[in-house]
Amino acid sequence: MTAVALPALPAPRRRRLPTTPGQLALAAAIAVFLLAFLVLPVATVVYVAFTEKGTGAFTLVNFLDFARTDLFVRSFWNSVYVSGMSVVWASVLALPLATLTTRFEFRGAAVVQTLGFLPLIMPPFVGAVAMQLFFGRNGSVNLLLDDWFGFKIPFMEGLNGVIFVQSVHYFPFILINLVAALRNIDSAMEEAAQNLGSSGFRLFRRIVFPLAMPGYLAGASLVFVKVFDDLATPLLLNVKDMLAPQAYLRVTSIGIADPMGYVISVVLIVASVFAMWLSALALRGRDYATTQRGGGGLARRKLKGWEKIAAYGAVGLILALVLAPHLGLLLLSFATIWSFSPLPDAYTIAHYSRVFGESSLYIKNTLIYATLAGLIDVVLGVAIAYLVLRTKLVGRQWLDWAATAALAIPGVVLGIGYLRAFYGVTLPDGTPLAALWITVVLALAIRRLPYALRACMAAMQQISVSLEEAAENLGATKARTVRRIVVPLMTGGILAGFVTSFATAAVELSATLMLVQSNSDAPLAYGLYVFMQSPAGRGAGAALGVIAVLIVAASTLLSNMLAERNSANQGRKT
Amino acid sequence: MKRMIGTLAGLGLALLAGTALAQAPAGKVTVVTSFSKDVTDPFKKAFEKATPGVTLEVQNRNTNAGVKFVEETKANNQVDLFWASAPDAFEVLKGKGLLQKYQSKAQGIPQNVGSFPINDRDGAYFGFAASGYGIMWNERYVRANKLPDPKDWSDLARPVFHDHVSIASPARSGTTHLTIETILQGEGWDKGWRTIKEMAGNFNQITDRSFGVPEAVNSGQVGVGIVIDFFAFSAQGAGFPVKFAYPTVTTVVPANVGIIANAPNRTAAEAFVEFILSPAGQEVLLEPTIRRLPVNPAVYAKAPAGYPNPFTDPQFQKMITFDVDRSEARTAVVDTLFDQLISFQLAGLKDVTKTLHEVEAVLARKDNARSRALAAEARDLIAAMPVSEAQAASAELRAAFTGGKEKGARQAELENQWAGFAKERYAQAKAKADEALKAAR
Numbered sequence A: 001m002t003a004v005a006l007p008a009l010p011a012p013r014r015r016r017l018p019t020t021p022g023q024l025a026l027a028a029a030i031a032v033f034l035l036a037f038l039v040l041p042v043a044t045v046v047y048v049a050f051t052e053k054g055t056g057a058f059t060l061v062n063f064l065d066f067a068r069t070d071l072f073v074r075s076f077w078n079s080v081y082v083s084g085m086s087v088v089w090a091s092v093l094a095l096p097l098a099t100l101t102t103r104f105e106f107r108g109a110a111v112v113q114t115l116g117f118l119p120l121i122m123p124p125f126v127g128a129v130a131m132q133l134f135f136g137r138n139g140s141v142n143l144l145l146d147d148w149f150g151f152k153i154p155f156m157e158g159l160n161g162v163i164f165v166q167s168v169h170y171f172p173f174i175l176i177n178l179v180a181a182l183r184n185i186d187s188a189m190e191e192a193a194q195n196l197g198s199s200g201f202r203l204f205r206r207i208v209f210p211l212a213m214p215g216y217l218a219g220a221s222l223v224f225v226k227v228f229d230d231l232a233t234p235l236l237l238n239v240k241d242m243l244a245p246q247a248y249l250r251v252t253s254i255g256i257a258d259p260m261g262y263v264i265s266v267v268l269i270v271a272s273v274f275a276m277w278l279s280a281l282a283l284r285g286r287d288y289a290t291t292q293r294g295g296g297g298l299a300r301r302k303l304k305g306w307e308k309i310a311a312y313g314a315v316g317l318i319l320a321l322v323l324a325p326h327l328g329l330l331l332l333s334f335a336t337i338w339s340f341s342p343l344p345d346a347y348t349i350a351h352y353s354r355v356f357g358e359s360s361l362y363i364k365n366t367l368i369y370a371t372l373a374g375l376i377d378v379v380l381g382v383a384i385a386y387l388v389l390r391t392k393l394v395g396r397q398w399l400d401w402a403a404t405a406a407l408a409i410p411g412v413v414l415g416i417g418y419l420r421a422f423y424g425v426t427l428p429d430g431t432p433l434a435a436l437w438i439t440v441v442l443a444l445a446i447r448r449l450p451y452a453l454r455a456c457m458a459a460m461q462q463i464s465v466s467l468e469e470a471a472e473n474l475g476a477t478k479a480r481t482v483r484r485i486v487v488p489l490m491t492g493g494i495l496a497g498f499v500t501s502f503a504t505a506a507v508e509l510s511a512t513l514m515l516v517q518s519n520s521d522a523p524l525a526y527g528l529y530v531f532m533q534s535p536a537g538r539g540a541g542a543a544l545g546v547i548a549v550l551i552v553a554a555s556t557l558l559s560n561m562l563a564e565r566n567s568a569n570q571g572r573k574t
Numbered sequence B: 001m002k003r004m005i006g007t008l009a010g011l012g013l014a015l016l017a018g019t020a021l022a023q024a025p026a027g028k029v030t031v032v033t034s035f036s037k038d039v040t041d042p043f044k045k046a047f048e049k050a051t052p053g054v055t056l057e058v059q060n061r062n063t064n065a066g067v068k069f070v071e072e073t074k075a076n077n078q079v080d081l082f083w084a085s086a087p088d089a090f091e092v093l094k095g096k097g098l099l100q101k102y103q104s105k106a107q108g109i110p111q112n113v114g115s116f117p118i119n120d121r122d123g124a125y126f127g128f129a130a131s132g133y134g135i136m137w138n139e140r141y142v143r144a145n146k147l148p149d150p151k152d153w154s155d156l157a158r159p160v161f162h163d164h165v166s167i168a169s170p171a172r173s174g175t176t177h178l179t180i181e182t183i184l185q186g187e188g189w190d191k192g193w194r195t196i197k198e199m200a201g202n203f204n205q206i207t208d209r210s211f212g213v214p215e216a217v218n219s220g221q222v223g224v225g226i227v228i229d230f231f232a233f234s235a236q237g238a239g240f241p242v243k244f245a246y247p248t249v250t251t252v253v254p255a256n257v258g259i260i261a262n263a264p265n266r267t268a269a270e271a272f273v274e275f276i277l278s279p280a281g282q283e284v285l286l287e288p289t290i291r292r293l294p295v296n297p298a299v300y301a302k303a304p305a306g307y308p309n310p311f312t313d314p315q316f317q318k319m320i321t322f323d324v325d326r327s328e329a330r331t332a333v334v335d336t337l338f339d340q341l342i343s344f345q346l347a348g349l350k351d352v353t354k355t356l357h358e359v360e361a362v363l364a365r366k367d368n369a370r371s372r373a374l375a376a377e378a379r380d381l382i383a384a385m386p387v388s389e390a391q392a393a394s395a396e397l398r399a400a401f402t403g404g405k406e407k408g409a410r411q412a413e414l415e416n417q418w419a420g421f422a423k424e425r426y427a428q429a430k431a432k433a434d435e436a437l438k439a440a441r
Helices: A021-050 A061-068 A070-103 A109-121 A126-135 A140-149 A158-184 A187-195 A200-211 A213-229 A232-236 A243-251 A259-283 A305-334 A350-390 A396-408 A411-422 A437-461 A465-473 A478-506 A510-515 A524-531 A535-573 B002-020 B037-050 B063-072 B087-095 B139-144 B153-157 B174-187 B189-200 B212-218 B229-238 B266-277 B279-284 B297-302 B324-329 B331-341 B343-365 B369-383 B395-402 B411-440
Strands: B027-033 B054-060 B081-084 B126-138 B165-168 B203-207 B224-228 B242-245 B252-260
Touching: A021 A061, A021 A259, A021 A350, A021 A396, A021 A411, A021 A437, A021 A478, A061 A070, A061 A259, A061 B411, A070 A109, A070 A158, A070 A200, A070 A213, A070 A243, A070 A259, A070 A305, A070 B411, A109 A158, A109 A305, A109 A478, A109 A535, A126 A140, A126 A232, A126 A305, A126 A535, A158 A213, A158 A232, A158 A305, A158 A437, A158 A478, A187 A200, A200 A213, A213 A243, A213 A259, A213 A396, A213 A437, A232 A243, A243 A259, A243 A411, A259 A396, A305 A350, A305 A535, A350 A396, A350 A437, A350 A478, A350 A524, A350 A535, A396 A437, A411 A437, A411 A510, A411 B063, A437 A478, A437 A510, A465 A478, A478 A535, A510 A524, A510 B063, A524 A535, A524 B054, A535 B037, A535 B212, A535 B229, B027 B063, B027 B266, B037 B054, B037 B266, B037 B279, B054 B266, B063 B081, B063 B087, B081 B087, B081 B266, B087 B174, B087 B252, B087 B324, B126 B139, B126 B153, B126 B174, B126 B212, B126 B229, B126 B266, B153 B189, B165 B174, B165 B212, B174 B189, B174 B224, B174 B324, B174 B331, B189 B331, B189 B343, B189 B369, B203 B212, B203 B343, B212 B224, B212 B229, B212 B242, B224 B229, B229 B242, B252 B266, B266 B279, B279 B297, B324 B331, B331 B343, B331 B395, B331 B411, B343 B369, B343 B411, B369 B411, B395 B411
Parallel strands: B027 B054, B027 B081, B165 B203, B165 B224
Antiparallel strands: B081 B252, B126 B224, B126 B242, B126 B252
């Protein structure tokens, strides 16, 4: 995984600036960080995949077993199918929202973008319960349908149920990256096309969308890999013949001593990296960069009367669909008893008063952890993106792939790995290193790094290298060029990356659950888990969930507004 | 903040008291538990009140993660107590030498509850609350779907319950594992699996956490769940429209607490064990959000009317004797069989069961001997097992799961073999059932 040991990759087509010692040091530092907090801890767990049970001798027979087991093969193809279909449906949801809010004068664009982002922050467990109460086989929708028309729709059954839930849950990855990319397109491109007689859908298809391709692909590949590796949703829907649930079920039960769970983890990691590599391949050999900056993005067109109605209608419909779970969550947090009925029996604020005392501590911890994790992620993301896209360092792609592989590592595996790697290391007073809250932050940062990384990569792909060359020709050092030219031009992408990492880190549970050592260090998601294990705790858990969503939404809205102001400022300066 | 100041003050006091009286429990005592906040909070409050100067630090983890955590961190252990339901988790900890033996001073706790010994025979862990396994159902759901109240396991196999039943996978839920094992021990290996598979043909879902089942029943997503009793009782306590019944073949087992070997605060850990076994601690179990069965018979005097009492109620006296050793010898095999024959083949199993229900309905109107014989053949095909009871506990099969020295089949090979066995039998049974349906019409 280090930068030196690996063979050179095929010579890139893109123009690159020569390597400096500073870049080399940076690459080494990142490699060491990834080694220490990702590769090593995971290796302490996953090496089992290559050993024979009982003797511990090296063997590859486990991979042969994987290929020979019907269940695993079936699971693999199911996972591929579900991931692919989820990308399709997520695109269907994300494209209208992204285009309408960036290319047209659309009141409330920031609000729509923030609301469209909310599905990503569905708190664990309680989100699932809320979704069932709405769309489940005896959820509100189906009870009403059955009452009025005598039929039910199996929204949440089988593979199609998984696709439905996953598209609703993860489409913000596409939305947020696409919005960032659309904002970055130079309006001169669009104007040139219009001067040449192109307009309407043709303009979008031939000019705008292709230029936004890095952003779209960054989002789409994230959706694919995330769905491929996600275990919470299939488990919630009791779909077991998919790959990630199979790994989880084995690692957490009788398979804990069996290599197969870890073999599946290895397959997940390899498949995820492969998918990312494919999406990188799709962009290879094309240039998405535009030189002129500061135009404030695409020109915004006014909507005509009927267009306006259609646009608001479409946006409203999509938002209603993707926000239904959150509405369910809100109702649940105010409900006394909600059982086999379209709406709760009665309403109360008792759940909020119950969590009020404790939640301030949870909120503080969550904000600290998620902010730190988000910051670490964008710093690493920008650095890796810069090294990969702008230097000729040998093996730089491996930094990207290693960081991306984090996406495929089940939280439990990372959690156990951290305990194994760091619990033996003690501070002078005898406290294990793994017991410190900073370990939770590091685990969160590693788990969410791929999100920030994809966003930063996409942003950098849209910046023309000639701007940096110009700066250097004028005497700026590399570091100064990065600071004064590259980073400011990437602001949108960096913010998108930060927000995604921050928001998803704020509701992450699986690794946290393994690492949190005391209630005073616990984040919101942990508090939520503790509540959700008992019937009386359901409402309280939902109340905590609502608080988590509100906090993350407020932070997101804030950064969206900052992004808007930022691009407006830039526009004025030119 | 207030609590933090309280904690600090408590710590200060504890330090003072600690220096004055070396033996008095003081300071922070850490417990790893799978119990929800609704259970731990009342205990924390009562314990801290009864033992001034001690703070109970609760680390919430599910049972498997908890065991894993204690195991992974044993080199530098920071945990004092382990507190959970499933006795097998304690067996695992004990087997690895991670539990500290202790002699409890508690009075008035009998040897057995039902037919299960309350405490570990070597004093490594202590039962503090009893729980039985049974069936819970959502009254609104049952009324809306016109289902009868289920009373016994065999009821759940009836056609009327098709697609209405839910269970947790025994591989992931220690309590469900004990339920399955209870049926196997109560009815015998072959008959037991037949009952389980007939029920399974009516399953709507097999969840992956124990709490997934009561959650689904509480919210009305499924009608009937196979659960441990306190899930239903605490749901009733919270106001959900659910009911619970103990079937004839069931058992009560104790939930336990144990002191971790090398505990940083052993005196306080012992004080906690003594507290929850004392009458004051046992009474906490009666709280509406907890509703577990105390192991001290005297405490039932304070229980509300209708509270089940395993020491006097006749239904508990008939319950079967649960053989822990027999269960332990085949744990992995039983769980894997369930997953490979049922969890991962559920679609096929439900399909043929549905057809058999239709055959039964037609036969009820107009009997047909040939059809009846074919249906019986189909049922035998479904009930067939790839492994006999003796094989299940054999050294060879156990080695496949634990990684023993002798080279037998690998776990993955066995699993694929069993899955193939079930898939083939279910397909054959489906063909027979279809034929039976045709003959009946």
